[in-house]
Amino acid sequence: MNNIDLNALFIIFCVAIGTYSLRYFGLVFSNRLKNEGNVKVFLDYLPSTLLLSLIAPAILKEGLLGFVATAFIALCMYKTKSILASMVLGVIVVAIGRNFI
Amino acid sequence: MKNDFKNGFVANIPIGFSVAAYGSVCGMMSSQAGVEFYEMMLMNVFIFAGSSQMIIIEMWSDSLNVLGIILAALMINLRYFLIGASLSTLFQNSSKKEKLAYMHLCADENWAVTIAKAKKQDITPLFLFGGGVCLLLIWSASTSAGFVLGEFISDPSKYALDFAFVAIFTALTFNMYHGKNNLIPWVIAALVAIVAEYFIAGKFYIVFGALAGSFSAVYLHKDEDE
Numbered sequence: 001m002n003n004i005d006l007n008a009l010f011i012i013f014c015v016a017i018g019t020y021s022l023r024y025f026g027l028v029f030s031n032r033l034k035n036e037g038n039v040k041v042f043l044d045y046l047p048s049t050l051l052l053s054l055i056a057p058a059i060l061k062e063g064l065l066g067f068v069a070t071a072f073i074a075l076c077m078y079k080t081k082s083i084l085a086s087m088v089l090g091v092i093v094v095a096i097g098r099n100f101i
Numbered sequence: 102m103k104n105d106f107k108n109g110f111v112a113n114i115p116i117g118f119s120v121a122a123y124g125s126v127c128g129m130m131s132s133q134a135g136v137e138f139y140e141m142m143l144m145n146v147f148i149f150a151g152s153s154q155m156i157i158i159e160m161w162s163d164s165l166n167v168l169g170i171i172l173a174a175l176m177i178n179l180r181y182f183l184i185g186a187s188l189s190t191l192f193q194n195s196s197k198k199e200k201l202a203y204m205h206l207c208a209d210e211n212w213a214v215t216i217a218k219a220k221k222q223d224i225t226p227l228f229l230f231g232g233g234v235c236l237l238l239i240w241s242a243s244t245s246a247g248f249v250l251g252e253f254i255s256d257p258s259k260y261a262l263d264f265a266f267v268a269i270f271t272a273l274t275f276n277m278y279h280g281k282n283n284l285i286p287w288v289i290a291a292l293v294a295i296v297a298e299y300f301i302a303g304k305f306y307i308v309f310g311a312l313a314g315s316f317s318a319v320y321l322h323k324d325e326d327e
Contacts, residue, residue, distance in 0.1 A: 007165045008140050011157065015174045016147035022178055023204045026185020027192055038319045045286055045318040046187040046311055047216045048277045050180060051270050052287055053294035053310025054209075058267045060295055069264070070271055077275040083214075084115035086275075090268030095261035 065097040105224055109211070109231030112218065116210045119265035120151070120236055121243040126262070127155055128247025134161040138248060145241045149208060149233075153177045180307050184212050191219055192226055199226060206233025213273045220277065285321060290314025 030043065059066040069090045076086040131141045136158055144154050153174040160170045185204065192200055203226045211232030218224055277283075294310025301309070 005137075007167055008137075009143075011165070011167055011170050011174075012140065012143050012147065014171045015153060015157065015178075016144075018171070018175045019148055019150055019153065019178045019181060020205055022175075022181040023185045023207050024201065026182035027188055027200055027204055028185075029182075030186035030189040038322075041319045041322045042315045043187055043189065045315040046183055047213070048274055048283065049286060049290035049314030049318075050183055050187070050307065050311040051213060051274045051277075052290045052314065053307045055267050055270045055274065056291035056294045056310065057298040057306060059271070062264065062267075066267075069268065073268060073271045074275050077272050081276075083269065083272045083276065084118070086272035087115070087119060087265060087269040090271065091261045091265050094264040094268075095259075098261060099259065 062094065065094055065101075068097070069093040105227035106231035106234075108224075109215065109228035109233075110235040111231075112214050112228070113211050113232035113235040116214060116269050117235060117239040119269045120210055120239050122262040122265045123151055124240050124243030125247035125250075127151060127158065128244035129250075130155070130158050130247075131244065132248045134158050136161055138245075141244060141248060142241065145244060146237070148174075149206060149237065149240070150178050150181070151208070151240070176305065179305075180311070181207070183308065183311055184209070187216065188212070188226075188229070191215065191224070191229065195226055203227070203230040203233075206230060206237060208233065208236055210269075211236050213270065217273055217276045282321075286314045286318035289317045 059070055062069070072093050073086045073090040076082070076089050080086070128141065144157065148154055148157075156173050156177055157170055160166065160173060184207065188204075188207070192203075195203075207229060211229055214232055215224070215229045218228060274287075290310045290313060293313035294306045297306035297309040
């Protein structure tokens with residue numbers, strides 16, 4: 001076992017412990033808060049705003065094509081309620097756009 | 102209630118396709134960066150967070166900067182604190198042991214699927230865990246395939262496989278739409294994320310966008326009925 005292997009294992013170990021702690025203490029900490037009123041509204045909005053924050057810059061970077069794909073995904077979700085169909089449609093739109101336009 | 106494990110497992114199969122696409126890219130990058138197969142598998146099982154694994158692998162090629170890699174990976178995973186917090190209702194009636202056991206396999210994808218489901222019907226944390234097991238299998242299989250068949254997908258962006266991740270999160274977001282009340286906080290979250298992504302290095306924009314959107318929702322609700 002050389003040095004690099006030990007360093008690698010140390011990195012994996014620290015990130016694993018750190019990530020698990022974030023997951024667990026996020027859950028435990030929120031349990032101590034009173035889950036009503038403002039806190040409830042806040043926690044209700046966390047998932048959707050977190051997802052939006054993840055995707056908004058990525059869609060913008062894709063440019064017009066990203067917005068077109070997003071519109072198709074929204075429409076497909078509205079009509080079919082199928083997450084898979086909407087995802088596939090979005091990917092196809094971007095693939096077509098990148099290859100043929 | 103036992104069915105929740107199975108239901109969660111099955112519900113994550115669709116999103117599994119995008120996880121598989123992402124995983125094969127991640128596996129391919131791993132073999133090219135000189136990550137050993139067993140190291141990649143240790144990350145899959147014990148870290149179980151795709152984007153941080155990607156960052157670790159990216160930084161791997163520039164010799165091992167131990168502290169830098171650990172910090173970068175954990176900053177990306179800061180959002181798991183919020184993800185954990187958002188699951189408090191789901192774990193309301195769970196013991197400490199259940200929380201300790203089920204939270205590890207909580208990734209972006211099965212979390213999003215679980216949250217969307219929980220808004221529509223009563224489920225237990227087993228739904229989240231079933232999804233986690235499903236994703237762990239798909240993630241391990243696809244990163245392995247990518248590792249072995251490294252050069253097979255020479256240009257994943259040509260087929261927009263890199264957009265699969267965005268597309269599925271977009272679909273999941275629209276799935277959570279409950280009416281006009283959502284719009285302003287959502288626009289604020291998106292705008293803050295875009296601006297923060299531009300000015301701040303790393304993945305902090307995700308945290309900033311989510312906090313801004315959620316705080317604005319609290320503020321707006323005050324004006325209404327509460």
